[in-house]
Amino acid sequence: MPNLGELLGTLVGLIGSQFAASSLRLGPAPSIAIFLVVLVLLSLVARPATRWTTRDLGRLAMVPRAMALAAESGAAAAFSLGSAGVSRATSAFDRLQTLAALPVLGHVARTAARAGVPLRVTANDAVAVHLAEVTLDDAHRATETPERGERSRAEYVGEGRPVAAAVALTDAAWPAAAFVAGGLAEESLLMLQATADDADWTSAGTGAPSQAGSVLLSGDGALIGPELYQAPSDLRASGHDRTGVLASNRLILAVIGLVLVGSFAAVAAGVDLAGALAGR
Amino acid sequence: MRRSLPAATVVVVGLLLLLDYVVINPTLAALADLLLELLVLLAAGAALAGGVALVLRHWTEMVGRRADPLGSVVLLVGFAAILIAGLYPGSSGSTDPAVRWLVAALLAPLIASLFAMLFFFLLGAARRGLALRRRESSLMLAAAGVVVVLLLPIGGVPGDWLATAASWTLAVPIGGVFRGLLIGVAVVTAVHATRVLLAVNGADE
Numbered sequence: 001m002p003n004l005g006e007l008l009g010t011l012v013g014l015i016g017s018q019f020a021a022s023s024l025r026l027g028p029a030p031s032i033a034i035f036l037v038v039l040v041l042l043s044l045v046a047r048p049a050t051r052w053t054t055r056d057l058g059r060l061a062m063v064p065r066a067m068a069l070a071a072e073s074g075a076a077a078a079f080s081l082g083s084a085g086v087s088r089a090t091s092a093f094d095r096l097q098t099l100a101a102l103p104v105l106g107h108v109a110r111t112a113a114r115a116g117v118p119l120r121v122t123a124n125d126a127v128a129v130h131l132a133e134v135t136l137d138d139a140h141r142a143t144e145t146p147e148r149g150e151r152s153r154a155e156y157v158g159e160g161r162p163v164a165a166a167v168a169l170t171d172a173a174w175p176a177a178a179f180v181a182g183g184l185a186e187e188s189l190l191m192l193q194a195t196a197d198d199a200d201w202t203s204a205g206t207g208a209p210s211q212a213g214s215v216l217l218s219g220d221g222a223l224i225g226p227e228l229y230q231a232p233s234d235l236r237a238s239g240h241d242r243t244g245v246l247a248s249n250r251l252i253l254a255v256i257g258l259v260l261v262g263s264f265a266a267v268a269a270g271v272d273l274a275g276a277l278a279g280r
Numbered sequence: 281m282r283r284s285l286p287a288a289t290v291v292v293v294g295l296l297l298l299l300d301y302v303v304i305n306p307t308l309a310a311l312a313d314l315l316l317e318l319l320v321l322l323a324a325g326a327a328l329a330g331g332v333a334l335v336l337r338h339w340t341e342m343v344g345r346r347a348d349p350l351g352s353v354v355l356l357v358g359f360a361a362i363l364i365a366g367l368y369p370g371s372s373g374s375t376d377p378a379v380r381w382l383v384a385a386l387l388a389p390l391i392a393s394l395f396a397m398l399f400f401f402l403l404g405a406a407r408r409g410l411a412l413r414r415r416e417s418s419l420m421l422a423a424a425g426v427v428v429v430l431l432l433p434i435g436g437v438p439g440d441w442l443a444t445a446a447s448w449t450l451a452v453p454i455g456g457v458f459r460g461l462l463i464g465v466a467v468v469t470a471v472h473a474t475r476v477l478l479a480v481n482g483a484d485e
Contacts, residue, residue: 022305031302038298038474087323093469100472126330127323155337156330158355162391169394172348190394193401196408207469209461216420217409225461229468 057231058203059221063108063177066201067115070176076118078175079105080195081132082182082206083164085125094183097207098128101181102135103232104205104223108179109139109152118151120173124164129156161187168194181205181228184214192218205231290476335359427454 024031056062070077081101084094105121112119121132132154140149157167165187171194178199180192188211196202196218204215205223212224223231262273293315300312338352365371365378373379409417430446433439 018305018307021307022303025302025304034298034302037470087326093465096469096473096476099476126326126333129330129333130326156334158334159327159330162394166394170351186395186398189398189401189405193405193408197404207465209458209465212461213420213424214405216414216417217405220412220414222414222416226464226468229465229472 056221057227057234058104058205058219058223060104060107060203060231060235062201062221063111063203064115066177067111067117069200070112070117071115073176075174075176076120077108077112077177077179078173078195078199079108079119079121079132079179080164080168080182080191081105081121081123081125081128082180082184083124083161083187083191084183084185085123086127086131088125088159090183094185094208097183097228098123098125099131100207100229100232101205102131103235104179104181104228105132106135106139107232107235109136110143112152113139113143113145113148116145116148117176118148120152120175121154122157122164122167123154124157124159124161126156129154161185165190165194171198174198177201179203180219181223184208184211188214189218331359423454 026034067077081098084090084098086095086098088095109119119136121129121136123129123132136152136154137149140146140152157164168191175198178195179202180195181204184191184206185208188206188208192204192214196204202219203221203223204219205228206212206215207225207228209225215222215224258273265271265273296308296315297312300308335356338355341347342349342352342356362379362382365382366373366376368378371378406421409421427446427449430442430449432442434442
């Protein structure tokens, strides 16, 4: 049995030999640049909430009201995770939108669980369905409503973008509130209109810029492009955080306005507004 | 522990793949290939499980005469037809003539019919957008109206002027908005990918 020194020496030797067998694929500068990008991204993701929150993205603040109305009418809510999926043969850009939609689903699921509204989630990818099931379970656990978990479900509607649209078009369900969030393509208008026509309240979101028009025309609330990724950060923030961010944003805008007015007054009329404000 | 294990797996796998992208090392490359193969197997297994779950659900609905039994019958018959065409003894799988015929003669026309409804749905969406009285919807419809006018097939000097204006509109304001959206999406995609990679989650509500 080797002693500790020999073990350490072997390990160091192994690492050394691996270093000796390695070379940089892209050269020193690009490699450092890649790690710098990761570092910058790390500093960005450290923010718990988006800084420049000036409005209610996708009108998601209306979700509790929509769920309350659904509970009163005894209707269900529907959530579609788009048509890109997670393990389907589409671009990584599209698939990441499905993952970005999961926190939105979590928010809707928690609100539905609290209100006692059954939530039906549909996706055209088995992995996305599994993620939705986990999100639903987590929502009922977080709201301590496990007895209502049986009424909510995630459904796999089959493979393909047209299939997702066709299922939405032929669905006989009449949800009180409907949500579509995730990757969408040319079938977006069919899917969104089929969902929106049945529901009393809708919110739709996609990161695909080419489908922005469909989202704008179909939903009461819309998450377009970067907003799909931005909304979950705002949802996570507590009421105090949001109020703080909104208040400080208004202060910043007021200061910018004051600086502009002061500059204009100084240039146009020679008025030293800054001096008056500072008591000089 | 329940949350940290998947998070640790995601972090380790993500960093290994990133390292393999930057560094050329045979051991690292073999490890990355193995992980990617496992990922493909996982996706294939999940797709199979999804297919089985879909058949089971519709079989139960058909037998129990719940929801839409006729729709379930159509789905199961279609499922069986494609499976038989692709798996009968001597079949060449997805390239078999029977599968190709099913796709070309049934599936493609069905999809084409579905997308042919887009124009009518666009009109419905425009009506709904106006009914919702959202500022963004009205603005978008107004811009769409301007673009339609600019693209009218008119000849002569007015036609040339409209064509020039249409080109400028598409290249400058619309192109600018589209590029802005693309840049914004690219930045937040990178940030979100890093969040997923490192399993960063903020405090929930």
